[in-house]
Amino acid sequence: MKLFHKIRRTGIVTEPLSVDGTDGVALAREIDARARSVFGRALAIREVDAGSCNGCEVEIAGLSGPVYDMERFGLHFVASPRHADMLLVTGPVTRNMAVPLRMTYDATPDPKLVVAVGDCARTCGVFAGSYAVAGPVDSIIPVDVTVAGCPPEPTQILQGILAAIGRFELGGARRA
Amino acid sequence: MNESLLFDWMLGAFALGAAASVALPLGGVLRRVALVCAAIGSASALALGLSVLRAGATWTARWDYLLQPLGGVALRVDSLGAFFLLIIGFTGLPASLFAIGYLKHLDGRMRSRATHALFNIFLASMCLVTCADNGGTFLFVWEVMAVASYLLVISDPEQADAPTAGLWYAVMTHAGFLALLAAFIILAQGGSWEFPVLHNASTLLSPGARGAVFVLMAAAFGSKAGLVPLHVWLPRAHPAAPSHVSALMSAAMVNLGVYGLVRLVFDLLPPGPPWWGGLLLGIGVITALTGVLYSVAETHLKRVLAYSTVENLGLVFIGLGFALLMRGYGYGALASMGLVAALLHTLNHAAFKCLLFLAAGSVVHGTHNVSMEMFGGLIKRMPATAMLSLLGTLALAGVPPLNGFASEWLTFQVLVAGAQRTAPALAILLPLALAGVALVAGLAALSGVRLFGITFLALPRSTGAQQAKESTRIMVVAMAIPAVACVVLGIAPTSVIPQLSRIASDLGQPAGPLSAGLALSVPLVTSRMWAAMIAAVAISAGAAAAVAVRMVGRHRPVRVGAAWNCGRIIQSARSEYTAAAFAEPLKRVFTGFYRPTQEVTIDVHPASRYFVRSIRLRADLAPWMEEVLYGPFVRATRAVSDRMRQLHSGSIHFYLALLPGALLMLFVISRWLR
Numbered sequence: 001m002k003l004f005h006k007i008r009r010t011g012i013v014t015e016p017l018s019v020d021g022t023d024g025v026a027l028a029r030e031i032d033a034r035a036r037s038v039f040g041r042a043l044a045i046r047e048v049d050a051g052s053c054n055g056c057e058v059e060i061a062g063l064s065g066p067v068y069d070m071e072r073f074g075l076h077f078v079a080s081p082r083h084a085d086m087l088l089v090t091g092p093v094t095r096n097m098a099v100p101l102r103m104t105y106d107a108t109p110d111p112k113l114v115v116a117v118g119d120c121a122r123t124c125g126v127f128a129g130s131y132a133v134a135g136p137v138d139s140i141i142p143v144d145v146t147v148a149g150c151p152p153e154p155t156q157i158l159q160g161i162l163a164a165i166g167r168f169e170l171g172g173a174r175r176a
Numbered sequence: 177m178n179e180s181l182l183f184d185w186m187l188g189a190f191a192l193g194a195a196a197s198v199a200l201p202l203g204g205v206l207r208r209v210a211l212v213c214a215a216i217g218s219a220s221a222l223a224l225g226l227s228v229l230r231a232g233a234t235w236t237a238r239w240d241y242l243l244q245p246l247g248g249v250a251l252r253v254d255s256l257g258a259f260f261l262l263i264i265g266f267t268g269l270p271a272s273l274f275a276i277g278y279l280k281h282l283d284g285r286m287r288s289r290a291t292h293a294l295f296n297i298f299l300a301s302m303c304l305v306t307c308a309d310n311g312g313t314f315l316f317v318w319e320v321m322a323v324a325s326y327l328l329v330i331s332d333p334e335q336a337d338a339p340t341a342g343l344w345y346a347v348m349t350h351a352g353f354l355a356l357l358a359a360f361i362i363l364a365q366g367g368s369w370e371f372p373v374l375h376n377a378s379t380l381l382s383p384g385a386r387g388a389v390f391v392l393m394a395a396a397f398g399s400k401a402g403l404v405p406l407h408v409w410l411p412r413a414h415p416a417a418p419s420h421v422s423a424l425m426s427a428a429m430v431n432l433g434v435y436g437l438v439r440l441v442f443d444l445l446p447p448g449p450p451w452w453g454g455l456l457l458g459i460g461v462i463t464a465l466t467g468v469l470y471s472v473a474e475t476h477l478k479r480v481l482a483y484s485t486v487e488n489l490g491l492v493f494i495g496l497g498f499a500l501l502m503r504g505y506g507y508g509a510l511a512s513m514g515l516v517a518a519l520l521h522t523l524n525h526a527a528f529k530c531l532l533f534l535a536a537g538s539v540v541h542g543t544h545n546v547s548m549e550m551f552g553g554l555i556k557r558m559p560a561t562a563m564l565s566l567l568g569t570l571a572l573a574g575v576p577p578l579n580g581f582a583s584e585w586l587t588f589q590v591l592v593a594g595a596q597r598t599a600p601a602l603a604i605l606l607p608l609a610l611a612g613v614a615l616v617a618g619l620a621a622l623s624g625v626r627l628f629g630i631t632f633l634a635l636p637r638s639t640g641a642q643q644a645k646e647s648t649r650i651m652v653v654a655m656a657i658p659a660v661a662c663v664v665l666g667i668a669p670t671s672v673i674p675q676l677s678r679i680a681s682d683l684g685q686p687a688g689p690l691s692a693g694l695a696l697s698v699p700l701v702t703s704r705m706w707a708a709m710i711a712a713v714a715i716s717a718g719a720a721a722a723v724a725v726r727m728v729g730r731h732r733p734v735r736v737g738a739a740w741n742c743g744r745i746i747q748s749a750r751s752e753y754t755a756a757a758f759a760e761p762l763k764r765v766f767t768g769f770y771r772p773t774q775e776v777t778i779d780v781h782p783a784s785r786y787f788v789r790s791i792r793l794r795a796d797l798a799p800w801m802e803e804v805l806y807g808p809f810v811r812a813t814r815a816v817s818d819r820m821r822q823l824h825s826g827s828i829h830f831y832l833a834l835l836p837g838a839l840l841m842l843f844v845i846s847r848w849l850r
Contacts, residue, residue, distance in 0.1 A: 080740060081740065099745050100743030100744070103743045107737065109735075
């Protein structure tokens with residue numbers, strides 16, 4: 001009984017979503033609204049790990065975790081680039097992943113957006129110069145927005161996604 | 177057209193074909209002449225069957241000077257015989273045409289003579305089985321058919337397992353022959369073996385004797401039709417035979433088991449007690465389930481088809497068992513509906529199985545392989561074969577509007593109609609049978625997906641499949657004949673219903689109306705199936721969807737790219753789904769039935785077991801049915817023959833000493849007999 005009493009009294013304990021004054025929920029709502037106006041539907045994201053240390057993946061997984069739970073605002077991760085509007089690429093592109101990344105990009109229907117997440121995706125980070133690394137993401141496929149950070153926080157990733165949609169609204173349809 | 181003339185044409189063509197294959201010089205001319213004769217004979221059989229069915233009359237002939245010790249040859253083609261004659265002619269025609277292209281590699285070899293001659297004899301004997309009108313003729317042509325097909329099964333010396341398959345076949349078929357002989361002896365009661373006489377005499381038999389005759393006949397014809405547990409020869413013999421022969425065996429010969437049972441039980445015996453029907457129905461359900469379960473698990477292409485034959489014959493026997501059951505309870509209309517459903521399924525199965533075995537022959541011919549694991553990608557290399565197989569597979573899987581669906585639907589509905597009768601045995605038995613039929617239909621669809629997908633789609637898994645070539649035109653034309661029948665019988669099943677109903681009423685039972693306009697209908701459950709409508713709706717929905725996609729996407733840019741393969745750089749056949757893997761989930765569900773055995777061999781580096789060089793998996797199904805049912809018999813035979821071998825000492829003195837002993841024993845026996 002004591003346990004139940006405590007559960008009732010305590011309520012739900014969670015961290016506030018706003019980080020550095022940015023409200024994740026508002027951000028997600030905005031992304032969804034603008035994605036709907038651009039693509040005509042909720043934003044479908046395909047995540048591509050091109051050789052990441054999985055730090056960025058943990059943050060991206062946080063987006064669909066219980067704290068952020070972005071799927072409730074329409075942002076969802078899909079299992080195939082055929083279903084995707086946006087590629088979320090992480091990590092320095094390794095030699096083994098260079099061709100698959102290119103194939104993934106080609107397999108994504110137009111119009112599409114590419115967001116490179118993390119310092120490694122931007123500059124190869126600490127892996128720069130390694131024999132196994134082919135280069136940063138934008139050396140393999142065209143990138144719309146890069147999100148800095150090692151790893152970037154979920155809110156920053158959301159800001160990156162929003163920026164990509166903004167760029168898209170300005171520039172119109174991307175070249176294939 | 178004159179029936180006698182057609183009959184003469186039929187026998188004459190087969191005889192000419194057999195004679196030509198012995199007399200002509202070896203080469204392509206021999207093959208063409210012999211097989212064209214076979215085709216002409218089959219076409220005549222088809223015409224004869226059609227003409228008798230159309231006219232509704234019977235055709236009779238007597239040749240008393242032939243087979244005199246057996247009571248002379250008596251022939252009679254009535255509606256039932258004509259129907260099966262039609263099936264034989266209809267499957268014999270494409271099989272003969274197919275063989276013209278298929279057996280080209282035999283030209284110039286001595287065994288081509290035997291193969292072509294036996295093929296003609298086999299066809300002729302099958303046709304005559306449906307015409308026989310006395311016990312002597314029936315047994316004689318039945319035996320000729322068995323021997324001819326046995327010799328054809330073992331005719332290919334490149335098939336390593338053909339002798340074993342042939343042995344199984346010979347033993348099973350002769351056991352069946354003995355049962356048949358015993359049944360006839362009991363039935364004749366020492367009198368005449370003419371069928372009309374037997375028909376009258378059978379009413380005088382005691383119920384026990386009638387039951388014995390029924391069981392013996394069910395065993396005899398069941399062994400020919402591949403009923404469990406007498407099916408063991410079928411999945412061995414069909415793959416070992418050349419494909420045009422397996423098509424005939426599977427689409428025509430096994431049906432003669434159905435013919436024999438209908439002829440002797442429905443025609444000659446008076447209505448029996450319900451347990452006859454219950455027995456057949458139960459065996460039919462078990463047969464259908466066993467057949468379909470093995471056809472999903474097998475990886476040998478022709479064995480998959482052979483097990484599918486077992487399954488379909490099971491469905492036919494469900495219909496027959498139902499008819500007998502209803503006959504036993506005195507529901508004449510329902511009994512005849514069951515019979516119509518069974519006959520319709522026989523016809524439909526003959527059409528699609530003939531097509532599929534010929535297509536399998538085409539695949540085997542093109543790839544020089546028999547295992548499904550060695551195929552793949554054949555749709556690109558053999559497009560005509562692939563399309564025709566797709567049609568056959570859809571019919572086999574019971575997809576409307578093809579013919580497999582029509583008869584499965586009818587069987588199902590008739591069972592539903594029967595389950596509404598009040599007898600408690602029916603209320604228990606028929607719902608169980610319905611559940612069995614439903615499971616069989618579902619698994620048959622799974623088997624069809626696997627059969628077509630693994631064989632024709634994806635990348636080729638072997639160099640044979642890589643270099644496969646489309647078959648010659650005559651083979652494709654031969655395959656197209658049953659394919660057309662599959663579509664026509666599927667869309668317009670009602671076109672044959674009146675004839676089938678007449679067969680049922682000729683067997684002494686009034687037939688219920690089973691067709692309403694263009695739709696199949698079962699009045700007692702007020703359900704109807706309009707296959708043409710299904711076809712029209714499906715085709716127009718597909719066309720509408722295609723047009724809609726075109727219209728909507730008209731202004732959008734189109735980019736053509738490769739199929740998405742998950743970003744794999746090296747796309748090889750090794751990452752494909754295999755036939756065995758496709759069946760794996762089912763093998764786990766039905767572990768108790770399949771009793772799978774597997775053996776994993778891991779080869780590791782001598783320095784450390786963590787460095788694996790290769791992993792081999794060998795997965796197999798334990799042939800427990802053969803072991804349980806025939807193991808003791810086989811072992812006993814071996815033991816006896818081992819004993820006998822000890823007599824073969826090689827000493828002539830010992831043999832001479834045995835002679836007076838044998839003489840003495842004969843004296844004793846003759847004394848005792850007198």
